[in-house]
Amino acid sequence: MATLPNPLPKLAANPSGRSLGLRLPAGALVDTTDEGVWHEPLLWCADGRALPGGWAALEPARRAGLLPVVLETGDGHGGPGRWELMPGEVSYPGDHDAEEVLAEYWEDHAAEDAPWPGPAEPVGPGRDPDTAAGDLVDTLLEDGGPLKEPRLALVPARRSADIPAAIGWTGPANHEGDTARLSAVLRSWEDRFGIRLVTLGFDHLMLSVAMPPTTPGAAEAVAAEHFAFCPDNIHQGADPTLRAYARHQVLSQPVWHFWWD
Helix, strand or coil: CCCCCCCCCHHCCCCCCCCCCCCCCCEEEEEEEEEEEEECEEEECCCCCCCHHHHCCCHHHHHHHHEEEEEEEECCCHHHHHHHCHHHHCCCCCHCHHHHHHHHHHHHHHHCCCCCCCCCCCCCCCCCCHHHHHHHHHHHCCCCCCCEEEEEEEEECCCHHHHHHCCCCCCCCCCCCCCHHHHHHHHHHHHCEEEEEEEEEECCCEEEEEECCCCCCHHHHHHHHHHHCCCCHHHHHCCCCHHHHHHHCCCCCCCEEEEEC
């Protein structure tokens, strides 16, 4: 996978991050993969529980080529060192066309007489995507929030959408073996809906959405993309129809959540 120069090795000698212009809490570099020890760190992960304000404190890391994400480590699978990461099996997101990827997934999982409806129209203008992401993270990290043992992490990546591919994440392995194809779709959603990847677990991810669809028709068009991207979202819902999913999970919703069995 084509990447930017990885600044994480500098943290091995200076864990505080001062060499990168950062002030990091205690944490550790992760280079453990399903294929053995990787030749360079894949990410940095904080030791302590993530708290509101922590995401904003990591904003200066962007200038060093590191992007923040919250890892959920208490869902029974532990931290990223136990996630069976496989960076050697991942291609580059920019080598894939998002519409072609979604159309292929749709053909694999939709009813035989249901033609691919095509991509949803972009929404805009809206909130600043990075501001929306930071606000959502602070809400998720409040006392009583939904995340189990959340940890702040930094990943060397060009854009938020590339984070799963950059670490060789295998959460959707039963749906897609090359996570870069999913990152290609996330890139398209960045451009059209202002999404940012805010949380990542062993087999699930959460996106902030700065510009969600605001009409039922637009929401159903996006729901079709969600179905192609992650069929379990619809199949395992209380009402497994695209219309119901669009109404409850997409229409004007500032967060999208995906999980794979």
